[in-house]
Amino acid sequence: AQSVTQLGSHVSVSEGALVLLRCNYSSSVPPYLFWYVQYPNQGLQLLLKYTTGATLVKGINGFEAEFKKSETSFHLTKPSAHMSDAAEYFCAVTIRGQNFVFGPGTRLSVLP
Amino acid sequence: DAGVTQSPTHLIKTRGQQVTLRCSPKSGHDTVSWYQQALGQGPQFIFQYYEEEERQRGNFPDRFSGHQFPNYSSELNVNALLLGDSALYLCASSSWGTSLGSTEAFFGQGTRLTVV
Numbered sequence: 518a519q520s521v522t523q524l525g526s527h528v529s530v531s532e533g534a535l536v537l538l539r540c541n542y543s544s545s546v547p548p549y550l551f552w553y554v555q556y557p558n559q560g561l562q563l564l565l566k567y568t569t570g571a572t573l574v575k576g577i578n579g580f581e582a583e584f585k586k587s588e589t590s591f592h593l594t595k596p597s598a599h600m601s602d603a604a605e606y607f608c609a610v611t612i613r614g615q616n617f618v619f620g621p622g623t624r625l626s627v628l629p
Numbered sequence: 630d631a632g633v634t635q636s637p638t639h640l641i642k643t644r645g646q647q648v649t650l651r652c653s654p655k656s657g658h659d660t661v662s663w664y665q666q667a668l669g670q671g672p673q674f675i676f677q678y679y680e681e682e683e684r685q686r687g688n689f690p691d692r693f694s695g696h697q698f699p700n701y702s703s704e705l706n707v708n709a710l711l712l713g714d715s716a717l718y719l720c721a722s723s724s725w726g727t728s729l730g731s732t733e734a735f736f737g738q739g740t741r742l743t744v745v
Binding site: 560 | 670671672673687719721733734735737738741
């Protein structure tokens with residue numbers, strides 16, 4: 518079975534600072550990995566995904582993530598935080614044909 | 630192109646009652662999955678429907694049941710509501726044929742269910 522851990526339930530950064538949200542997964546077979554963002558009272562919006570190929574994936578709104586198999590990690594980064602990035606971020610794992618398993622989420626606050 | 634639509638957006642029910650939530654998948658998608666997101670937590674998988682059959686099920690009691698219609702829309706039914714069923718219920722649509730339903734899913738805005 519797959520599982521996801523997200524270190525840090527709440528992360529605060531200053532506007533313009535680097536954003537780093539951590540995600541580690543557990544999977545017995547090569548996984549597909551995703552980052553979703555959720556704004557208050559909204560559904561989930563896909564930021565980026567890794568399925569196969571290049572391990573550094575770029576997503577929307579300037580976010581990117583790197584799949585590191587040796588570390589079983591898929592950390593999300595953005596070079597410069599913007600106020601509009603404040604939201605809840607979820608890392609998710611799946612294997613082909615199976616449902617998504619989500620992490621507990623990390624709330625990102627961006628300070629002026 | 631309409632995305633995933635869910636109805637209603639908010640719902641208040643009393644303990645012991647039954648509730649039905651509805652989902653229309655994104656155009657071109659044939660697979661619908663339901664997730665429960667309790668406050669402050671990540672979404673938890675309830676079940677998945679394809680070709681009008683339940684294909685996978687998470688760790689939820691039989692009080693949670695579903696249905697998929699020929700037009701691919703889906704319903705989630707919860708019987709004998711408990712206070713702990715209060716949550717945001719998310720519907721996700723995907724395409725079974727091109728990806729076995731798991732390389733990407735589009736989520737609706739959710740239905741906020743409050744049980745009092």
